[in-house]
Amino acid sequence: MPSSAHALAAATPASRDKYVDLLRVASLGTVVLGHWLMAAVSVRGDGRAEVGNLLAVEPRLQLLTWALQVMPVFFFVGGFSHALSYRSLRRKAGENGGGALYSVFLRARLQRLLRPTVVFIGVWGALALALQLAGREGGLLDVSLRLVAQPLWFIGIYLAMVAFTPPLLRLHERYGWGAFGGLVAAAGLVDVLRFGFGVPYVEFLNFAFVWLAVHQLGFLRADGRLRRPYLLAGAGLAGAALLVTYGPYPLSMVGMPGEKISNMAPPTFALLCHGLWLVGGVESLRGPAGRWLRRPRVWRAVVAANGVSMTAFLWHLTAMLGVYGALLALGVRLPEPATGAWWAQVPVRVVVAGAVTALLVTVFRRFEQPSAVVLGESGVSPAGARPAAALGVTLCLFGVLGLSMVGFGGLLEGRTAVLIAVRVTAPVAVAMTLVGWLLVERAGRGRTAAAPA
Template sequence: MDVLRVFGMALVVLQHWSMPLLSFDEGRIVTGNALATGNAWAITWISQVMPLVFFAGGAAGAISRRSAARRGDTPAAWLAGRVRRLAWPVLPLAAVWVPLPHLLTALGMPAQPVETASRLAGQLLWFLVIYLVAVAATTPMLRLNAVYGWRVPAVLAAAAVAVDVLRFAGGLEVAGLPNTVLVWLAVYQLGFLYADGRLTRPWAMALGGYGTAAVLVAFGPYPASMIGMPGAVSNMAPPTVALLAVGVGQIGLALALRRWIVSFARWPGVSRALGWASERMMTLYLWHMSALFVIVSVVVVGLGISTPAPGTSAWLSGWPHWLLLLALAMWPLLRGFGRFESPPAGRPFTGGAVRAATATVLVGAGLLTFTVTGFVPGVAPLVGAGALVAGLALTGSLARTARPSTIG
């Protein structure tokens, strides 16, 4: 699970850093997607790793909740601790990005690139919103898992199919919004089954998942790419059954290769790298787009250098240099904000279920506000920051001496 989490987050960052096609003209930055060209969509069947991240989170959540129950922690205390750990690293992001657009425009940066960056910096938080829903649902979903097992993700998948039928038959994109919860909860629930040792036919999952996705794309209304493309229907926002099928295929493939993955992870150098990365995953996720904005502001906006056409020799030869620049920009962000990866230890949470639920709703409202509006100047980022701080204040803290997994 540690390998899957680190691998998933690394691929998310690599994809976000590699796919933008950028140019700057007359005060406006123009964006495109390198994966929209040719047959590059096939890459997304592996590189769209959010299903693996939610699957790993489900397994970690099941293990963590059961361990807390053995220690005598109440469900409310466990939830408060998970909400606090999930939201704490967002505080410095909000502290920097709420005033930053005002400062950049005051310093003479063109308004459109600043607004674009401000919006994208908040959109990343969609993952935390949905993950927060999954964390809040962990205790009741574990009870359902204990009684119904495989039938729980099967019912969620069937509901997702019904939602897709309404979405595509009626031509209403908004009808697909329930799948934002249904699809990701189905994958999260598969993590419970893994924690129980009940995923015993990985190759069947891999072939069945990828095979189903291929049929849905070939004969259904689903696009081939598993990430959103400009001007096209998206398998990602909201997620579709095709993405769920790819997720099942990815999980099956990962489990089929589990023995080799675990063996590789035990190599001393790899083990140290995994330990280092696992303690900085949330910081990397939250700030990697900020590193991108720094380099774009210098290279694309400042120097006027546009991204070469994808797949050309210029693009291929420039890609490693581009990644190196981004890594250099990311390093001080990791050093500066990595200290916020986990909240400080404190007194155990003593509130009840109502207080923990209120904290969860407030934190979720703050994260959702940032997701929808970004950090574009206005009232919304201030409201989102206020809700986030209020929710965190209600969580208290759980006294811990060790640093647990970031998304567990």
């Protein structure tokens, strides 16, 4: 464990909510493990490798997604952290800080997200271009170029949450539970229009309403207003069960190949109920988990994991596909997914994928280190900083979402995908991400008076 983790753990103030840090690490770790387990790589009769989904091979396992689809927990934790961060900057900026506040807030919250993401995109983009120019394509390689970019959808949604934090926090401070209720009602109305009246394209609004409602729960948590989390968990679980049993919603809380309706893309009201159940569930465990976190070794481990969590998330599929590629190159026979032999190999594959991920984290972790939060002199920001920051985060949002859809394959052919009525290609998506990141960085730097992040 790095000495910086020891120092940070030792310097942790007594007022810090350690459970939130644990939830952040545990949710990303669960997603990583879930991806490693769901990948069902097999070799077809013609010798070509393909990647399937274990949940499609063994549908009975889809019920496990009700516990393992934990992205709502991460977005809930994000809402809590964003509320504290924005309020802290608002206090430091004072009355004259309005112009600088938004741009500084964006940069402060997005540093540990965008910097490792931009490096990941740059490395994979260069690798994909080199492979295509060399004529290396086909099989597992083509699948890898597509799959490694898919988790970037999470980055895009998180960018939107950060961007909307100031106005939604103001709504929360004025209406409290009413602001959350409004988002829930809007998500429900979208599904009524979608499934009841067949209104086209309206379902895409739930990318905002569903995830922002979960994010809004983090604001309530920051104000200590989630006093009966077991009620939230019970209502969410009952709602999800009823909707899946009697409605048009599938059992799986993650996307499944070939399904007509997905709870994930776009999100449904059933997924929102699932998020309520998870948030209420983890909040109900807050007391015993808090006592466990008082142990110095446990807290040091959480601090160390938090320092590299985003890097590990970005590179975990690269590690997993690299393990499968090595097995195929060595001539190791891959058993049919979900068979006894396949399950027997799972612990070995997971351990090796974890080791490869740790190696990649060692190489790229330095890009996840945050720098100081800066407010301009007397709280004044350079002219145009706020609109530049807003434009930057918008470009990043469209860039990473577009890249999650098209992947890194076919860079020279200009493979396209439609993102909210906008046709994007991988080169355009990469360019938007880079330009957006530079705008966020430049607009949020300010001029003087550094404060710790």
